Amino acid sequence: MRRIKTRVFVIWSLIVVAAFSLVGCGSEKQTPPAAQQAQQVELNISAAVSLKDALAEIQKNYQAKNPNVKILYNLGASGALQQQIEQGAPADIFISAAPKQMNELEAKNLINKATRKNLVENKLVIVVPQDTKLNITKYEDLSQDAVQKIALGETATVPAGQYAQQVLQKLGLWDKLKERVVFAKDVRTVLAYTETGNVEAGIVYKTDAISSNKVKVAAVAPEGSHQPIVYPVAITSGTKQQKAAEAFTEYLFSAESKAIFEKYGFTMGK
Structure with a gap:
């Protein structure tokens, strides 16, 4: 009788251990690592529509290298985009087709002045x-x-x-x-x-x-007949994705992006 009871106890113990093990395995499969969750980023970029083709190719290349970053473009006239940013539209980066719109946002502290650079030029x-x-x-x-x-x-x-x-x-x-x-x-x-x-x-x-x-x-247009056509870029002061915005802005100045801009007729800013 004692032998039977002992065997029953051992078998029951093994069943309990196995059940806990299965629960543990299931938990691991259902919960992705916290670090992986934190890497998912969306970048909202308001940019002059004349950059459309070049930015589309840059987006494709960048997302292939950084699959956890999703780039969302808002393309339009620079003045309209400026007004949208002033009214609180989501934007992490602004690329204008002229300094005027960037200057006005800078005066209102809506861009981070330290991140402002001239990206490309046009004719x-x-x-x-x-x-x-x-x-x-x-x-x-x-x-x-x-x-x-x-x-x-x-x-x-x-x-x-x-x-x-x-x-x-x-x-x-x-x-x-x-x-x-x-x-x-x-x-x-x-x-x-x-x-x-x-x-x-x-x-x-x-x-x-x-x-x-x-x-x-x-x-x-004859030389000197208009102000230089310069496209400044800057990170907005309201961004919640500072590091991701800095990384993408840096990529815009890379040799790979430079080749794309020049392919579409731009020259890099001075």
């Missing part, structure tokens, strides 16, 4: 539809009677529109041409108007012209 060009019959080789040619509509970005919010206005004013053309101007919400819309032939000409960045096979460059 301003006239584009016309590929099949145009017009002979436009310089900005003065926009005053031809045959040029009825000229697309520009909104001068209040679109840096490309502001630069275009500067050129036309510098060359003494603005007062004559302003009645022919069709304003667009951003530089890519200017490009679209020109591609579809809704306007005879548009003024966009060189990089936008390169991105399309439906338009051709007719003229480049």
